[in-house]
Amino acid sequence: MAAADAPITPEGQAAAHAARQAKLRKRSSGRLMIFGFLSPSLAILLFMVAYPVFSLVYYSFFNFSALRQATMKPVGLKNYTFLLSDPELWERFVFTGKFVFICVTLQMLIGIFVGYQLQKNFRGRDVIFTILMMPMMLSPVVVGFLWRYMLNSEWGIVNFLLSSVGLPKVDWLGQTNAALWAAAAADTWMWAPFIALLATAAFRGIPETIYEAAEVDGASPAYRFFRITLPMSAPVLFIALILRLIDSFKQYDLFVALTGGGPGSSTETVSYAVAKTAFSYFYTGEASALAVILLLIITGLSLILVRHLTKMSEKY
Amino acid sequence: MAEISLKNLTIEFGAFKAVDDVSLTVKDGEFVVYLGPSGCGKTTTLRCIAGLVPATSGDVLFDGVRVNELSASERNIAMVFQFVSLYPHLSIKENIVFPLKARGVAKAEIARKLDWVTDVFKLGDELARYPSALPPGARQKVALARAVIRDPAVLLLDEPLSAIDEQFREEMRWELGHLQRQLGVTTIYVTHDQREAMSLADRIVLMNDSRIVQVSVPDRMFFDPVNVFAGQFIGSPSMNLIDLEPVAGGLRLGSSDVTLTAERDRLPQWALSARRPLKLGVRPINVHLTDDPAAGVVLPVDDVFSVGRERFFSFRIGDTIHQGVDKRSSRNGSEGRIHFEPEGLLFFDAATGRRVGAEDAA
Numbered sequence: 001m002a003a004a005d006a007p008i009t010p011e012g013q014a015a016a017h018a019a020r021q022a023k024l025r026k027r028s029s030g031r032l033m034i035f036g037f038l039s040p041s042l043a044i045l046l047f048m049v050a051y052p053v054f055s056l057v058y059y060s061f062f063n064f065s066a067l068r069q070a071t072m073k074p075v076g077l078k079n080y081t082f083l084l085s086d087p088e089l090w091e092r093f094v095f096t097g098k099f100v101f102i103c104v105t106l107q108m109l110i111g112i113f114v115g116y117q118l119q120k121n122f123r124g125r126d127v128i129f130t131i132l133m134m135p136m137m138l139s140p141v142v143v144g145f146l147w148r149y150m151l152n153s154e155w156g157i158v159n160f161l162l163s164s165v166g167l168p169k170v171d172w173l174g175q176t177n178a179a180l181w182a183a184a185a186a187d188t189w190m191w192a193p194f195i196a197l198l199a200t201a202a203f204r205g206i207p208e209t210i211y212e213a214a215e216v217d218g219a220s221p222a223y224r225f226f227r228i229t230l231p232m233s234a235p236v237l238f239i240a241l242i243l244r245l246i247d248s249f250k251q252y253d254l255f256v257a258l259t260g261g262g263p264g265s266s267t268e269t270v271s272y273a274v275a276k277t278a279f280s281y282f283y284t285g286e287a288s289a290l291a292v293i294l295l296l297i298i299t300g301l302s303l304i305l306v307r308h309l310t311k312m313s314e315k316y
Numbered sequence: 317m318a319e320i321s322l323k324n325l326t327i328e329f330g331a332f333k334a335v336d337d338v339s340l341t342v343k344d345g346e347f348v349v350y351l352g353p354s355g356c357g358k359t360t361t362l363r364c365i366a367g368l369v370p371a372t373s374g375d376v377l378f379d380g381v382r383v384n385e386l387s388a389s390e391r392n393i394a395m396v397f398q399f400v401s402l403y404p405h406l407s408i409k410e411n412i413v414f415p416l417k418a419r420g421v422a423k424a425e426i427a428r429k430l431d432w433v434t435d436v437f438k439l440g441d442e443l444a445r446y447p448s449a450l451p452p453g454a455r456q457k458v459a460l461a462r463a464v465i466r467d468p469a470v471l472l473l474d475e476p477l478s479a480i481d482e483q484f485r486e487e488m489r490w491e492l493g494h495l496q497r498q499l500g501v502t503t504i505y506v507t508h509d510q511r512e513a514m515s516l517a518d519r520i521v522l523m524n525d526s527r528i529v530q531v532s533v534p535d536r537m538f539f540d541p542v543n544v545f546a547g548q549f550i551g552s553p554s555m556n557l558i559d560l561e562p563v564a565g566g567l568r569l570g571s572s573d574v575t576l577t578a579e580r581d582r583l584p585q586w587a588l589s590a591r592r593p594l595k596l597g598v599r600p601i602n603v604h605l606t607d608d609p610a611a612g613v614v615l616p617v618d619d620v621f622s623v624g625r626e627r628f629f630s631f632r633i634g635d636t637i638h639q640g641v642d643k644r645s646s647r648n649g650s651e652g653r654i655h656f657e658p659e660g661l662l663f664f665d666a667a668t669g670r671r672v673g674a675e676d677a678a
Contacts, residue, residue: 212368213401215388217415217462227418231405 053295060289067282079289088265089273089290095180096269100248103184103191107244110188111195112237116229118196119203132193140190144257147186148173176266179259183267186258187248198240202233235313242305246298270294318379318469318502319344320365325374327360334360336526337374342470342504347496350506351513352523353549358506359474361523365504366472367391378469389418394468398475400455402447402462409443412462419466429465436495437461453484460492464499471496473505477512489515510550514538522546544669547597547662553628556603556638558596559666562588567596571634574613581613582658593666602660603640605629605652612655 060080063073083089114132118125135143150157151172159169172182206229214224230237252271255261261268261276268276274294278287320342327335335357342348350358363369365376367388375382383391394415402411412433416426434440437457447455456476463471476492477485493516496503507513513520514534522529522537522545530542541547547555560567566577567588576583587594606612620629620642629642631654640654663672 207401209397209399209401210403212388213395213397213459214403214414214418215368216366216393216395217418218389218392218466219414219418220389223418227414228403232403234405 056288056291056295058288059285060292062285064285065282066278066284075285079286080293083286083290083293089270091266092268092270092273095267096249096251096271098180099184099187099251099269100245102180103187103248104241104244106184106188107192107195108237108241110192111240112199112230114192114196115199115203116225118200129197132196135190136194138190140251140253141257143186143190144254147182147189148258151182173259174263176263179263179267183251183254183258186254187251191244191247195237195240195244198236199233202236203229205236206232235309238305238309238312242302242309245305246302249298249301250294320470320502320504321375321377321380322361322365323375323377325361325364325376326372327357327364327369328372333526335364338523338528339374340521340528340531342502345500345502347493347503347505347516347518348521349513349517349519350504350521350523351508351510351549352529353508356523357526358521358523362472362474362504362506365470366393366395392466392469393472394463394466394470395472396456396459396463396474396476398478400447400452400459400479402455402458404447406446407443408439408445408447408450408458411447411458412439412443412465415462415466421466433461433465436464451481451484453480453488456480456488460495464495464501468501470502470504473503475507476505478507478509492516510552514550522549524549541597541662542671544595544597544664547664547671551599553600553639555597555599555662556640557664558598558633558636558638560587560594560596560663562590567594569596569613569615569633570636572615574615574633576613576656580611581656583661584663587663590663590672592672594672595664595666597662597664598656598660600628600639601641602657603631603638604655604657605640605642606655607653608655609653612653614651615654616650617652617654618650 061074061076063075063078064071118128138146151159153159153169153171153174156172158172163169170178172178210228210232211224214228219227250271251269252275255267255269255272259267261272270290271294274287274290277283277290322338322340325335325338326333338357338361340348350361352358360369364371367383367386367390371384376384378391402408403414406414409430413426413430416429421429434443437460439458439461442450442454442458447458450458456479460476473492477488480488489512496516505512505516514537517534519531520534520537521531524545530537530546532540537546537550541550541555544557548557559570561570562568563575566575566581567583568575578585578588605617616632618630618632618637620627622628627642628639629652630637630639631652632638664670665672
């Protein structure tokens with residue numbers, strides 16, 4: 001302000017200029033400080049994410065095995081064309097798709113139902129919340145083994161219960177379809193509570209007066225649920241859906257422990273195939289190409305969903 | 317449209333009695349305003365009529381039929397809430413037709429009603445927008461449109477204008493009154509704003525401490541309060557309340573040495589001979605400064621201040637400050653000759669606060 005009030009003389013202009021310069025210096029030093037504070041985490045991110053992704057893409061254009069360091073033959077897109085024309089890989093994709101569809105659907109339905117019950121205040125609600133958190137805290141490998149024991153065809157508790165009510169025993173992990181459902185059940189057991197917790201939080205965020213208005217407007221409980229509760233918590237449920245889609249698409253460790261990919265290789269997911277190609281067969285170049293394909297699919301999926309979410313939140 | 321009756325309605329929340337033995341009949345097509353301070357039970361009464369709060373005892377009747385057990389959605393009521401309760405994820409159009417859709421009304425009928433209500437509220441340009449894009453006043457208008465679109469038995473309004481800007485509130489108030497007369501729908505309106513009550517109501521129900529204090533038309537509410545609370549709650553600035561002490565030939569004002577006399581100040585005879593101690597209630601509009609040495613009493617006068625055309629002054633009796641309306645522009649020194657209009661003098665029982673008249677003074 002002082003600079004603006006100064007008379008328009010050479011000295012006055014010089015003073016104004018100096019003030020402006022000082023302001024600029026101050027601002028740029030502030031920017032420097034921001035970068036200073038950000039640099040450690042930026043460095044870690046570059047090292048941990050950017051570098052591996054770039055080398056992944058790089059390796060995918062080579063005929064290369066991590067076992068035999070010597071020769072790295074550039075092959076262009078050959079890894080990709082080979083993979084995409086491999087019928088076995090398409091089977092992996094179909095299986096992964098089935099698994100994702102079944103377990104995400106189950107998780108969303110059960111999660112929303114349980115979450116709706118949990119939104120009311122009642123005694124013991126906190127205890128139930130704690131119990132619900134527990135499956136999430138376990139490692140998928142542990143969950144896999146846990147379910148493998150429960151589903152064992154000879155002495156597992158599931159078949160024991162089935163036979164105790166006179167039903168025939170099922171070879172859960174020895175048949176492709178049964179194993180698919182078993183894996184979906186294990187994943188749902190682990191993650192439906194997560195959806196339930198998010199759903200409860202979303203449901204409880206809807207103001208009471210909205211429900212009162214709807215009741216006064218003559219809406220039945222079902223109408224209120226489908227026209228008020230669900231749409232108003234859609235943004236949160238949508239995020240939960242995205243997270244579960246991405247995560248179950250990448251599912252690997254659960255299958256290692258639960259089915260070992262079997263019977264045969266019929267319960268191998270795409271991630272499973274990546275790991276097997278890279279660390280059993282050591283076709284590093286091919287595995288990299290497959291990983292890149294997986295990355296592109298998941299990125300594409302996320303982009304579509306995130307765009308949809310942004311549109312949804314712009315509306316209100 | 318319907319006649320709404322409350323019979324000995326009591327509503328308790330645990331040990332707290334929110335509404336205590338309230339009885340009232342709202343006639344078909346009548347506009348009744350529940351008025352009272354915060355926490356007096358007026359909103360709870362309204363919510364009970366709506367079916368959102370259960371009655372602890374007593375009955376709610378719609379056209380003589382008991383509806384206590386019916387849920388809000390079964391009562392065919394419409395309600396506008398204090399804080400805007402539009403559905404944020406639905407467009408204005410979807411908000412307005414929500415009650416019809418929820419009841420499964422036919423599409424053609426919905427379209428016809430929507431046209432009508434859009435026309436009445438001039439909402440044509442807003443239909444495709446979302447609630448968050450509208451200012452609070454316009455949102456409340458939409459809430460009102462949503463309320464009247466389906467011919468409710470009764471329209472319940474819970475302080476609908478209190479969250480709206482002052483300027484727009486005035487406008488909405490007139491529109492609301494006009495609309496209610498046009499539709500002829502039975503309306504129960506809750507507010508703590510006496511101006512809203514006085515300008516809108518066919519009858520005002522004044523509540524305090526969970527009970528009904530007085531039920532009357534706005535004019536009588538102002539000129540004929542039943543007790544000190546009613547007198548002081550209605551009217552702004554508030555009614556002056558002055559202790560009276562009987563002395564020879566008149567009534568002395570509070571702790572001053574000034575006495576109102578029967579001849580000069582035209583006090584009613586019964587008030588001079590009343591057995592119970594009395595208090596005098598007199599509204600500022602009935603208290604003036606005067607030059608006539610034969611009229612009024614001399615009291616210390618403090619400030620004179622103007623609000624537009626009105627000029628208020630304050631005067632003291634003992635340590636208590638009271639207000640009057642000064643029609644003149646000046647005063648002399650720190651004292652003024654003050655005239656109490658005899659027709660504006662109200663007498664209250666000092667112990668109970670009840671209004672006392674000639675018939676029950678003796």
